Amino acid sequence: MDIISGQVVKGMPLVKEGDDLASMIMERFALQDNDLVCIASTIVSKSEGRVRGLARYRPGPVALRLAGRLRSDPRFVQAVLEESREILIETPFLLTVTKFGHVGVNAGIDNSNAGPGRILLLPEDPMASAERIRIAMPEDCAVIVTDTCGRPFRCGVAGVAIGWAGIGAVRDWRGEFDLEGRALAITQEAIVDEIAAMANFLMGEGDDGTPVVIFRGLDYPKEGGRLFRPREMDVIRARLGDHRP
Amino acid sequence: MDIISGQVVKGMPLVKEGDDLASMIMERFALQDNDLVCIASTIVSKSEGRVRGLARYRPGPVALRLAGRLRSDPRFVQAVLEESREILIETPFLLTVTKFGHVGVNAGIDNSNAGPGRILLLPEDPMASAERIRIAMPEDCAVIVTDTCGRPFRCGVAGVAIGWAGIGAVRDWRGEFDLEGRALAITQEAIVDEIAAMANFLMGEGDDGTPVVIFRGLDYPKEGGRLFRPREMDVIRARLGDHRP
Numbered sequence: 001m002d003i004i005s006g007q008v009v010k011g012m013p014l015v016k017e018g019d020d021l022a023s024m025i026m027e028r029f030a031l032q033d034n035d036l037v038c039i040a041s042t043i044v045s046k047s048e049g050r051v052r053g054l055a056r057y058r059p060g061p062v063a064l065r066l067a068g069r070l071r072s073d074p075r076f077v078q079a080v081l082e083e084s085r086e087i088l089i090e091t092p093f094l095l096t097v098t099k100f101g102h103v104g105v106n107a108g109i110d111n112s113n114a115g116p117g118r119i120l121l122l123p124e125d126p127m128a129s130a131e132r133i134r135i136a137m138p139e140d141c142a143v144i145v146t147d148t149c150g151r152p153f154r155c156g157v158a159g160v161a162i163g164w165a166g167i168g169a170v171r172d173w174r175g176e177f178d179l180e181g182r183a184l185a186i187t188q189e190a191i192v193d194e195i196a197a198m199a200n201f202l203m204g205e206g207d208d209g210t211p212v213v214i215f216r217g218l219d220y221p222k223e224g225g226r227l228f229r230p231r232e233m234d235v236i237r238a239r240l241g242d243h244r245p
Numbered sequence: 246m247d248i249i250s251g252q253v254v255k256g257m258p259l260v261k262e263g264d265d266l267a268s269m270i271m272e273r274f275a276l277q278d279n280d281l282v283c284i285a286s287t288i289v290s291k292s293e294g295r296v297r298g299l300a301r302y303r304p305g306p307v308a309l310r311l312a313g314r315l316r317s318d319p320r321f322v323q324a325v326l327e328e329s330r331e332i333l334i335e336t337p338f339l340l341t342v343t344k345f346g347h348v349g350v351n352a353g354i355d356n357s358n359a360g361p362g363r364i365l366l367l368p369e370d371p372m373a374s375a376e377r378i379r380i381a382m383p384e385d386c387a388v389i390v391t392d393t394c395g396r397p398f399r400c401g402v403a404g405v406a407i408g409w410a411g412i413g414a415v416r417d418w419r420g421e422f423d424l425e426g427r428a429l430a431i432t433q434e435a436i437v438d439e440i441a442a443m444a445n446f447l448m449g450e451g452d453d454g455t456p457v458v459i460f461r462g463l464d465y466p467k468e469g470g471r472l473f474r475p476r477e478m479d480v481i482r483a484r485l486g487d488h489r490p
Contacts, residue, residue, distance in 0.1 A: 002252060004251045005402065006248070006249045006251070007248045007488055078422060089481075089484075103399075117413070151396065151435075152397060152480075152481035153482060154348075154474055154480065155415060155435060155470070155471055155474045156414075156415045156432070156433035156435035156438075157435065158435045160399070169401075181317040186400035187401070187402070188400055189393070189402055190402065190403045191446050197403070197438065197440075197443060198440065198443035201434070201439040201440060218446075219449075225400070226354060227399055227401070228398070228400065229397070229399055229400045234339060234397055234398065236397035236485070237398060238297055238482070239334075239484060239485055244340070
């Protein structure tokens with residue numbers, strides 16, 4: 001029939017450290033082979049104990065300098081630095097590359113969702129998180145860990161994938177360019193981002209309430225491709241200059 | 246039940262200038278109120294006669310200069326300039342702002358899909374295109390005209406919306422920043438992009454074959470918001486510098 005379906009998993013409880021997300025999902029949804037399970041990074045992080053008290057951070061000189069310019073809490077800036085391997089933009093907001101390669105404001109740290117004085121870091125290794133959840137499911141499913149990101153040129157945030165397992169990041173496709181402007185013969189469609197975007201839409205506002213979406217009927221490759229653009233392939237990143245602290 | 250569905254419209258014929266897309270879709274799919282009809286910009290452009298022969302373009306001095314640096318056909322570069330109101334990047338590829346405000350490589354012109362010596366421009370006014378198609382449908386549907394775009398920081402292309410009608414571009418949401426780094430109290434989720442992304446995934450490779458996807462069961466606002474980021478809100482665009490020809 002070529003009809004695909006998407007459905008939020010109802011009744012997911014609040015997630016805390018140590019919770020088994022795969023079981024929590026399977027208790028509420030009858031998974032089938034080939035289902036694609038999209039999970040908001042917030043609950044993956046919570047299950048992995050990635051909540052931190054700001055008080056534990058000791059701002060170094062870089063954090064103090066940046067926090068002054070940003071008028072931010074230096075402990076929060078220190079947390080961002082500790083989750084990042086590179087700073088792309090220092091002001092008016094911190095855009096960094098996380099240790100696992102994702103580019104996001106404040107290294108994707110959520111300071112609104114973990115209680116006063118507490119922050120929620122992204123999963124340390126979202127690819128491993130996705131795989132861990134996937135293999136805990138007896139069905140042959142794929143898993144995407146989603147986050148929301150702003151974008152240049154376009155207003156608003158949209159869902160993206162930060163980790164995935166059992167699905168390839170990309171599908172071969174047409175016309176991209178390398179830094180020298182050469183059109184690449186074989187290129188890529190970022191299907192995990194496209195699916196994560198729709199999942200984010202279905203999760204709706206306050207994704208803590210419905211942080212899991214299951215798609216059924218999708219035709220996707222099981223593996224292949226990369227998602228985080230390498231520096232040498234990123235014309236716009238190259239023009240942001242070098243902001244290494 | 247809160248299950249959403251998505252389906253490609255099968256058997257769409259090749260589209261030519263003057264074709265009535267709404268009728269072509271309705272003949273092949275029983276639309277219902279609230280359905281969301283996603284249509285690839287390629288067929289919208291073709292129906293609007295946006296195929297051009299390269300021979301009609303007379304390259305001016307800017308096109309000649311840029312074409313030399315880009316090693317491109319100066320007539321193609323002239324076409325890009327004529328569709329653009331601003332150049333953001335001159336090399337190694339042309340990133341421009343189209344006259345209707347969308348940022349894309351080569352102003353979104355497709356030089357692989359219209360036959361030898363011919364190019365396919367984006368619709369002149371995709372918002373108007375979407376509305377025209379929408380009002381030709383007796384059901385109360387929404388329409389999104391989709392295109393694919395590369396992105397900084399992330400590999401591959403993904404579907405985005407370039408025109409929409411009967412749906413708001415965004416849904417209010419949390420935490421963005423203005424150019425001074427102030428967090429905005431009310432912000433936006435770019436739902437038309439999120440939906441367009443999934444539509445693009447479902448259209449699959451060679452979107453001329455299945456360029457229409459219908460979603461059913463989505464909960465979306467009927468209006469509101471903007472999608473193309475204004476210059477004064479775009480930190481990254483500001484750092485690309487001024488490349489006005």
